[in-house]
Amino acid sequence: xxxxxxxxxxxxxxxxxxxSRPEDQKPLFILFLIMYLxxxxxNLLIILAVRSDPQLHTPMYFFLSFxxxxxxxxxxxxxxxxxxxxxxxxxxISYAGCLTQMYFTYALGNTDSYLLxxxxxxxxxxxxxxxxxxxxxxxxxxxxxxxxxxxxxxxxSLLHILLLNQLTFCNSNVVHHFFCDIxxxxxxxCSSIFVNDLTIKTEGLVFWVTPFLCxxxxxxxxxxTVLRIPSAAGKRKAFSTCGSHFTVVILFYGSIxxxxxxxxxxxxxxxxxxxxxxxxxxxxxxxxxxxxxxxxMKRGLGKLLGRRKS
Numbered sequence: 001x002x003x004x005x006x007x008x009x010x011x012x013x014x015x016x017x018x019x020s021r022p023e024d025q026k027p028l029f030i031l032f033l034i035m036y037l038x039x040x041x042x043n044l045l046i047i048l049a050v051r052s053d054p055q056l057h058t059p060m061y062f063f064l065s066f067x068x069x070x071x072x073x074x075x076x077x078x079x080x081x082x083x084x085x086x087x088x089x090x091x092x093i094s095y096a097g098c099l100t101q102m103y104f105t106y107a108l109g110n111t112d113s114y115l116l117x118x119x120x121x122x123x124x125x126x127x128x129x130x131x132x133x134x135x136x137x138x139x140x141x142x143x144x145x146x147x148x149x150x151x152x153x154x155x156x157s158l159l160h161i162l163l164l165n166q167l168t169f170c171n172s173n174v175v176h177h178f179f180c181d182i183x184x185x186x187x188x189x190c191s192s193i194f195v196n197d198l199t200i201k202t203e204g205l206v207f208w209v210t211p212f213l214c215x216x217x218x219x220x221x222x223x224x225t226v227l228r229i230p231s232a233a234g235k236r237k238a239f240s241t242c243g244s245h246f247t248v249v250i251l252f253y254g255s256i257x258x259x260x261x262x263x264x265x266x267x268x269x270x271x272x273x274x275x276x277x278x279x280x281x282x283x284x285x286x287x288x289x290x291x292x293x294x295x296x297m298k299r300g301l302g303k304l305l306g307r308r309k310s
Contacts, residue, residue: 029086042287043068049300071283110153117211124218
């Protein structure tokens with residue numbers, strides 16, 4: 001810890017949060033507490049429904065259950081600290097605690113994106129190559145896809161944490177954000193951030209864009225295949241299996257690209273609001289998006305809650 005403190009020049013950071021006005025703190029606390037409880041409850045129900053219903057033991061719901069688990073962890077990495085800061089005058093976080101939060105935020109956030117890519121690939125195989133679906137998406141490939149999605153992001157996150165740890169923070173320790181994010185921290189550094197900025201624009205961009213391009217490729221192929229289906233009913237059925245996933249992708253990647261694909265100098269309060277979409281709102285809405293228009297999931301949740309739905 002002493003080495004970290006000497007390297008950084010600071011021993012702690014102050015997280016300003018979403019608002020510095022005292023009258024906003026309790027309403028924000030209530031709002032985000034409700035969102036967090038809904039996130040935990042909704043995603044936990046998805047996991048339990050998938051595990052308890054044999055008809056949901058398919059690759060799509062296998063990926064969905066892991067996505068729900070990651071969303072619980074992702075939200076827990078950020079929101080509890082926010083809730084404490086809303087009710088506390090001391091909004092500090094230790095240097096080591098800040099880096100730890102950032103590490104898990106990026107690792108879990110990237111895991112989300114790779115799981116979304118795996119789910120898009122699953123839909124691609126199901127629609128474009130249905131006769132070989134059982135063979136291609138057997139248990140082993142699904143487990144390998146999840147293992148890859150959960151392990152690679154940790155290496156990516158570790159790289160950025162190690163680079164950030166080489167910087168010196170000697171001017172201010174006030175972070176204009178509600179969690180330890182890389183952009184507001186880089187703005188506080190009084191040493192050169194050239195390597196960090198270059199890594200974000202190269203390795204970071206490739207790491208984020210690669211799963212997104214896989215998703216785009218999958219949906220282009222799906223669209224081409226669906227348009228060849230002669231019946232309108234067949235087209236609707238094919239699109240219905242992808243609608244929920246596509247909505248989550250737009251919500252998740254739209255906010256991420258808005259925040260991170262812009263110059264560091266232009267980072268402002270609007271980016272903090274946009275960050276809420278992929279860090280908090282997306283994790284909360286995923287269970288609703290995947291269950292409201294999904295008859296199988298509705299049935300599974302109905303069984304889990306003790307009431308069968310026709």
